[in-house]
Amino acid sequence: METILQGKADAIKMAIVTLLGRGHLLIEDIPGVGKTTLASALAKSTDCTFRRIQFTSDLLPTDILGVSIFNQETRDFEFRQGPVFSNIVLADEINRTNPKTQSALLEAMSEKKVSVERHTFMLPDPFMVIATQNPMEYHGTFPLPESQLDRFMLHITIGYPALEYERKAILGKTSFVLLDDLSPVVSHQEIVRMQAEVEKVFTDDSVVAYLMKIVTGTRTHPSVRLGASTRGAQFFLSAVRAHAYYEGRDYISPDDVKALAPLVLGHRIILRTRMTVAEAELVVRDIVESLPVPV
Amino acid sequence: MPILYKVLTALLALTGCVSLAITGQINLVMSSVALALIPGYYRFFKGEPHASIRIIGLFTFTELLVFLFDSFAVSGDVFIAVAHLTIAFQALKSFDLKEPWDHLQVYFVSLLQLIIASELTSSLAFGVVFVVFMVLLVTAMVVSHFLKEGHGNQGLVRRPVYVISVLTICLTVLFFAGLPRFTYRFISKGHARGIHTTGFSGRMDFGSLGTVKLDPTVVMRVELQGPAAGPLYWRGSTLDYFDGITWKNELRTGTRLRRTADGFILGTPEKGSGTNRQPEGTVKQQTEQQIDLEPLDSDVIFGLARVLSIRTDAYAMTVDAAGTISLPGKTSRRIRYTVISDVADRAAGSADPRYLQVPAGSERISGLALRLVRNIQDEAGRAAFIEGYLRNNYEYSLTVSPPPEGTSPIEDFLFIARKGYCEHYATAMVLMLRGVGIPARVVTGFLGGDRNTYGGYLIVRQSDAHSWVEALIKGQWQRFDPTPPVAVQPAGTYNLFWDSVKMKWSRYVVGYRPEDRSDLLGQFATGLGQAGRLSVQSVRRLMSSGLPAFLLFVALSVLMAVSVLVHLKRRRRGRRKVTAAYLKVRGALVRKGIRITASTTTAEIEAQTVKFPFNPLLREFHRAYSRARFGRGADEEAVLQKARSLIRAMGSKAMSGAGK
Numbered sequence: 001m002e003t004i005l006q007g008k009a010d011a012i013k014m015a016i017v018t019l020l021g022r023g024h025l026l027i028e029d030i031p032g033v034g035k036t037t038l039a040s041a042l043a044k045s046t047d048c049t050f051r052r053i054q055f056t057s058d059l060l061p062t063d064i065l066g067v068s069i070f071n072q073e074t075r076d077f078e079f080r081q082g083p084v085f086s087n088i089v090l091a092d093e094i095n096r097t098n099p100k101t102q103s104a105l106l107e108a109m110s111e112k113k114v115s116v117e118r119h120t121f122m123l124p125d126p127f128m129v130i131a132t133q134n135p136m137e138y139h140g141t142f143p144l145p146e147s148q149l150d151r152f153m154l155h156i157t158i159g160y161p162a163l164e165y166e167r168k169a170i171l172g173k174t175s176f177v178l179l180d181d182l183s184p185v186v187s188h189q190e191i192v193r194m195q196a197e198v199e200k201v202f203t204d205d206s207v208v209a210y211l212m213k214i215v216t217g218t219r220t221h222p223s224v225r226l227g228a229s230t231r232g233a234q235f236f237l238s239a240v241r242a243h244a245y246y247e248g249r250d251y252i253s254p255d256d257v258k259a260l261a262p263l264v265l266g267h268r269i270i271l272r273t274r275m276t277v278a279e280a281e282l283v284v285r286d287i288v289e290s291l292p293v294p295v
Numbered sequence: 296m297p298i299l300y301k302v303l304t305a306l307l308a309l310t311g312c313v314s315l316a317i318t319g320q321i322n323l324v325m326s327s328v329a330l331a332l333i334p335g336y337y338r339f340f341k342g343e344p345h346a347s348i349r350i351i352g353l354f355t356f357t358e359l360l361v362f363l364f365d366s367f368a369v370s371g372d373v374f375i376a377v378a379h380l381t382i383a384f385q386a387l388k389s390f391d392l393k394e395p396w397d398h399l400q401v402y403f404v405s406l407l408q409l410i411i412a413s414e415l416t417s418s419l420a421f422g423v424v425f426v427v428f429m430v431l432l433v434t435a436m437v438v439s440h441f442l443k444e445g446h447g448n449q450g451l452v453r454r455p456v457y458v459i460s461v462l463t464i465c466l467t468v469l470f471f472a473g474l475p476r477f478t479y480r481f482i483s484k485g486h487a488r489g490i491h492t493t494g495f496s497g498r499m500d501f502g503s504l505g506t507v508k509l510d511p512t513v514v515m516r517v518e519l520q521g522p523a524a525g526p527l528y529w530r531g532s533t534l535d536y537f538d539g540i541t542w543k544n545e546l547r548t549g550t551r552l553r554r555t556a557d558g559f560i561l562g563t564p565e566k567g568s569g570t571n572r573q574p575e576g577t578v579k580q581q582t583e584q585q586i587d588l589e590p591l592d593s594d595v596i597f598g599l600a601r602v603l604s605i606r607t608d609a610y611a612m613t614v615d616a617a618g619t620i621s622l623p624g625k626t627s628r629r630i631r632y633t634v635i636s637d638v639a640d641r642a643a644g645s646a647d648p649r650y651l652q653v654p655a656g657s658e659r660i661s662g663l664a665l666r667l668v669r670n671i672q673d674e675a676g677r678a679a680f681i682e683g684y685l686r687n688n689y690e691y692s693l694t695v696s697p698p699p700e701g702t703s704p705i706e707d708f709l710f711i712a713r714k715g716y717c718e719h720y721a722t723a724m725v726l727m728l729r730g731v732g733i734p735a736r737v738v739t740g741f742l743g744g745d746r747n748t749y750g751g752y753l754i755v756r757q758s759d760a761h762s763w764v765e766a767l768i769k770g771q772w773q774r775f776d777p778t779p780p781v782a783v784q785p786a787g788t789y790n791l792f793w794d795s796v797k798m799k800w801s802r803y804v805v806g807y808r809p810e811d812r813s814d815l816l817g818q819f820a821t822g823l824g825q826a827g828r829l830s831v832q833s834v835r836r837l838m839s840s841g842l843p844a845f846l847l848f849v850a851l852s853v854l855m856a857v858s859v860l861v862h863l864k865r866r867r868r869g870r871r872k873v874t875a876a877y878l879k880v881r882g883a884l885v886r887k888g889i890r891i892t893a894s895t896t897t898a899e900i901e902a903q904t905v906k907f908p909f910n911p912l913l914r915e916f917h918r919a920y921s922r923a924r925f926g927r928g929a930d931e932e933a934v935l936q937k938a939r940s941l942i943r944a945m946g947s948k949a950m951s952g953a954g955k
Contacts, residue, residue, distance in 0.1 A: 204925040251926035255898040292893035295874050295881075295924070 008034065013246065014156045014263060015042050015130070019191065020198050021242030023153025023235055024109050024129040026094075026267065028277060031134055033158045039090040039130040040179055046191060047184035048087030048126065053105075055097040061104035065114050066121075079116060084108050087124050087188055091131040095141045105129065106148045126191050135276065146226065146270060153235045154260070155267035155277060194245070201241040202251040206294035211236055211257050217287040218269050224283060226270040236264045254293045261288045298340075300442060303435040304398045305336045308385045310431060311405030314424045315378050318415035325365060325379040328386045335389025346390040358383045378411045395439060402435060417629055419800040429467070430460045462855055469851065499534060499542040499739065499762075501704055504718045508693055510757035514589055514741065515597065516798050517753040521582035525638075528763065528774065529597040529755060531740035533617035535647075537722065539654035539703050542737055549613030549621065558606030558633070561614055584634045587798070594621040597740055597755075598634035600774070601642045607632035617736065618642065618772075644772040650734030653726055659706055660723070661730030674733050674768045678775055681727050682764075685777035690714035720777040721762040734767040738774075749795035873923045873931050876938035880916065883945055897921060909944045916941045 011027075015038060018025040027035045036052075043050030053064060066082030083089065084105065091105060108114050109129050114121045131152065133144070149155075161169060215236065219227030228236075236257075243256040266281035273279075312329050315321050339345075358380065366376035381404050388401055409428055412421060434456045515529075534542035552559035582599055596612075598605070602620060605612060607630065614620050622630075653661065667684055668677040692714040698707035705726060708719040721737050728735035742761035744753040763776040881900070885891050889903050897917040904910050916937040923934045 202925075202927045207925055249922075249926070251922065253897070253921045253925045255896045255921075258894075258896050259898070289892075289894045293896050295877055 008038070008158060008161065011038055011156055011158050012042075014154050015039075017239060017242045017246050017260075018154050019046075019126065019128050020194055020245055021153055021235075021238040022126070022128075022195055023239060023242075024131070024151060026149070026152035026155045027130065027132045027158060028135055028155060029132075029158045033160060035132040035158060036090065036092060037179070038158065039088070039132070041182060042130070043088040043090075044179055044182040045184060046087075046186050046188060048188045048191070049124070050088045050090070051083035051086040052090040052092060053083050054092045055094050055101070057096055057098060059097045059101045061101050064101065064105050065108065065116060068117055077117075079119065079121065081121070082114075084114065085121070085123060087126055087128065089127075089129045091129055093133060094131040095133040095143055097142065099142055099145070102142065102144060102148060106151055110151050126188060126195060146268075149267045150229055150231055152267065153239050154263045156263055157278070198238075198242045198245045201244050201249075203237065203241070204251065207240075207252050207254055207257060208237065210254055210291070210294050211240065213291050214257065214261050214284075214288055215265070217291060218265055218284065221283060221287055223272055224269050225272045228265050228268040232265065232268045236260070239264050258288055258293070261285070297438070297442070300398070300435070300438050301340060303431060303438060304392065304401050305332075305339070305389075307405045307428070307431050307435060308332060308336075308389065308401050310424060310428045311408035312382055312385055314409050314412035314421060314428065315382060315415075317418065317420045317424065318412050320415045321375060321378050321382075322365075322370060325361075325369060326382045328383045331386035332389050335386060339389060339392055345393055351387065351391050354387050358387065374411070374414070378408070378415075381408045381411065395442070398435075398439065402432060406432070419797045422800060426464065429463055433460045433463055459859060462858070466851055466855060498544070499718075499737075501540055501542065501718065501722070502695075502697070504739075504760060504762065505693055505695065505716060507757050507760045508716060512589075512757045513754055513794065514591065514757055514759070515755045516587045516794075517744065517755060518585040518751070519582065519753060520584075526776075527599060527743055527753070528738075528761075528776075529741040529744075529759075530600045530602075530618070530738055531597050532593075532595045532619045532738070533765070534737040534739065535617070535649050536652060537654055537726070537737075539656070539705075542722070544615075544617075544619070545649060549615040549619070552605070552612045552614055552620075554611075558604050559612045560604045561602055561620070581635055582638050584636070585631070586634060587629060587631050589629055590625075592625060594623070594625050596620050596622060596630075596632065599636045599638060601639050602634055602636045604635045605632055606635075616647075641771045641773045643770065644767055645770070646734050646767055650736055650767065651729050651732065653729050654703070656703065657705070657726055657730070660709060660726050663709060664727035664730040667727075668731055674766075675773070677731055678728060678733060678735075678766045678768060678773070681724055681731075682775045682777045685720050685724055686779045688713075689720065689779075691716060691779050691781055695719070717762045717778040720779075721764050724764045724775065724777040728764070728766050736765050738763050738765050742776075745791070747791045747795050747798070749792045750798055752795075752798060754791075754794055754798075873920055873934045876935050877920050877924070880913075880938055880941055883942055887945065909941060912937075912941045912944050 015025055019042070027038065029035055040050065040052070053059075062082065064082050064084050066080050066085065068077040068079050070076075071078045089105075094102060094105070108123060112123050112125075112127055114123065133141075160166065212233065215228050215233045218224055221227070239260050240252050240256045243260055244250075244252040247256070262281040262284045265284045267277045269280050269283065271280055271283060309332065312326075312332065315326070316329075361383070362376055362380045365379055366373045370376045370379070384404055385401065385408075388397065388404070391397060392401070405428065409425065412424075437456050437459060517529075532544060534544050536543040536545045552561060554560075581603070584598060586597065588596060596605070598620070601618070605620065609622050609630070609632075611623050612620060613623070664681060668680055671677045671680055689708070690713060693716050695708075695712060695715050698704045698712070702711070705719065705723050708715045709723055725735040725737050739760070739762045741755045741759040742763075744755035744759055746752075747754055761776075761778070763774060763778070765772045765774055767773075881891055884900060884904070887907075889900065891900060891903075897920070901910065901914055901917060904913060907913075916934070919934045919937050923931050
């Protein structure tokens with residue numbers, strides 16, 4: 001993967017952590033730094049099914065979930081599964097579509113199932129949504145409400161690559177060509193197994209207490225209007241576990257917590273000044289720095 | 296839920312039931328429900344689902360019905376029935392352990408069982424069970440506390456458990472030794488059944504002593520002070536009326552004994568005149584006996600003849616005309632008393648026609664007696680001759696077949712079987728003496744006892760039960776023992792040693808008295824007193840008033856609470872050895888000028904020290920430290936080893952110099 005998205009090891013790591021922690025990833029950055037490439041690379045390097053949904057303002061919920069069609073032969077309605085029925089779903093530019101369509105996807109994200117006309121369909125396992133949004137385009141966008149932002153485990157930015165990598169990127173093959181060369185390194189059964197192992201990662205009480213302190217810190221910080229939710233704390237611990245597992249440990253350490261705190265909590269809090277997520281991440285960093293690490 | 300917690304609950308339930316079982320007072324059939332504990336806890340450990348609420352409810356209802364039935368029909372005693380009920384409850388609860396609350400109920404019921412057991416027994420085994428229970432309870436409480444606080448780590452629990460257990464036991468010992476004893480008892484009615492005896496309650500069915508003679512149960516333990524020559528006859532009760540089958544005591548109307556500061560005084564009050572408790576002139580040798588009497592099913596107490604005074608905490612004592620001393624009621628628990636007696640085998644007495652009564656149809660016995668003593672004139676000689684005759688011409692045997700129908704057992708003994716045991720001998724002699732006109736009576740009690748070299752006291756057992764004869768000769772009751780001496784098998788060393796342990800337990804723990812406290816304090820204070828101002832007297836004075844004891848109690852409670860809190864707090868901060876090593880390394884890094892604050896993590900420190908040559912060592916140490924500190928536990932010694940080598944590396948000039 002790193003060959004495709006050079007110099008962005010952190011972003012790749014966080015994408016894998018999200019996958020292992022059974023979460024969903026929100027990538028927010030300006031166009032053209034590799035958001036979509038990251039998502040498709042992640043899907044390609046596993047043997048997971050991958051669908052990409054380009055969110056436009058006229059997208060309907062049925063375009064995502066699927067639709068019931070009347071079958072003339074059986075004289076009955078039959079359900080045609082939409083693109084959401086795949087292991088990894090890339091929701092490109094999620095903030096361009098209307099809230100109705102957004103919430104259709106977000107419901108599927110939290111429930112891991114789809115309900116259409118009295119029928120409930122389970123989504124495949126593993127299931128992960130990678131959503132991207134562009135911060136710059138304010139016109140014709142519907143920003144995700146807080147409750148829906150909360151369903152994403154991590155919020156990352158990719159940022160411009162370092163100069164040398166950027167040079168390589170423009171001189172070398174385009175990422176589309178490289179993506180075709182990519183072969184799966186891990187099966188989706190193995191991912192499910194790893195996800196189960198992540199849940200067994202040992203959590204020392206003091207580290208959990210540290211995590212909780214950070215979460216409650218977001219609720220009491222003077223410049224925060226709305227702190228992180230309990231679901232946020234749950235996601236936080238899952239992410240920390242997955243991070244520890246990614247690092248090859250079977251226990252969590254304060255380092256995991258500290259490294260993930262801004263990414264997990266940044267998009268969950270609302271500042272009094274209603275500033276961007278980046279600002280919020282700074283506030284989280286501020287909170288983390290004010291708290292003693294358990295020793 | 297950690298397995299430790301489950302095991303503790305099971306052990307506590309078991310300890311409670313065991314404590315009741317060792318009392319030997321509970322009904323085996325009623326308590327057989329305890330067997331249900333095994334499948335109950337087996338299922339619990341296997342994590343099988345607890346019984347449905349309907350079944351539990353049904354059984355609870357049944358339990359209550361059985362309890363009512365039990366308290367009226369089976370045990371006839373609500374107290375014992377409650378004991379059975381607690382066992383049934385424990386058994387039922389083992390199928391229904393859902394929430395922490397259920398576990399607490401098990402603890403509580405176990406405690407109740409311990410309290411009930413303490414009422415029923417005061418044996419050494421109970422003491423052991425009690426200590427085990429206390430440690431288990433402390434552990435269970437600490438574990439449940441930690442669980443509640445969310446500490447799953449079992450290693451965390453261990454230290455506080457040790458500390459609190461030891462503290463609790465120390466405090467118990469302190470309170471035990473320090474606090475004054477109340478004569479007030481928690482439950483006033485005694486529920487323990489006494490050892491079954493015969494012959495001491497004014498009635499003895501002939502032949503019943505034979506079974507008692509085979510019973511090695513300890514009846515009393517005696518510490519003797521003063522001279523005691525010859526065989527020791529522990530006099531109990533007298534029997535005067537024999538109807539051919541049963542001996543009875545018709546003279547049981549007793550007079551209350553006078554109570555003085557020295558205890559209950561026997562003898563004539565008008566002569567004693569208060570200060571002088573010895574009847575003048577007659578007494579030269581006095582023997583003091585401290586007796587621990589096991590609970591018997593009679594109210595008679597024993598002592599060497601002739602008893603002068605008794606010290607005990609009973610509120611009243613009576614003595615009847617024949618010198619039988621009894622308590623106001625049956626002793627339901629072990630009692631301790633001190634008897635002072637002059638060792639004389641004769642005592643003044645007066646004739647009474649009932650001492651000449653013989654059962655109808657004993658002419659043949661009288662005839663034998665008259666024939667034997669026809670050449671002897673004085674009564675003492677006659678009695679001694681009959682004693683000798685029985686001693687030498689009859690065979691001692693505990694296996695006596697019952698006499699044929701219609702024959703009196705004494706005639707059977709004298710003329711047909713010619714073998715028997717003390718009961719036969721004594722009865723025969725009394726009837727013969729009465730036949731020749733000498734007033735006589737049977738005395739029951741104990742003879743001799745095993746001298747225990749461990750602890751220097753005497754063990755008197757059921758098998759030492761004996762009956763002998765007193766005859767009124769020249770206005771004095773004189774003792775005769777027609778039973779030939781029997782060689783007794785000495786008890787084994789192990790048994791003697793074990794018994795001495797039990798004796799010490801009952802003497803110094805169960806029977807702990809205020810004097811013992813003073814003694815203990817005295818010994819303690821003389822040890823201290825060499826160095827300091829602590830005088831025995833002042834401490835004793837302090838101890839004798841109630842307030843200091845209370846203050847001591849409060850102070851110790853506060854001390855304990857504070858120490859536990861401090862300990863838990865320290866524990867929570869998690870300053871274990873590896874943490875200390877980590878902080879030491881961090882301190883060394885700070886001295887090297889690396890910016891480290893409380894919120895700095897290991898990874899950040901590593902990032903800051905990339906340029907230093909000890910960085911790989913530091914990474915290694917951090918990995919080991921965080922595994923030991925935050926992981927499932929690891930070799931702490933290895934971490935400390937790494938810390939030492941790291942600090943050495945940081946200190947050496949070559950290493951640190953290269954980085955700058």
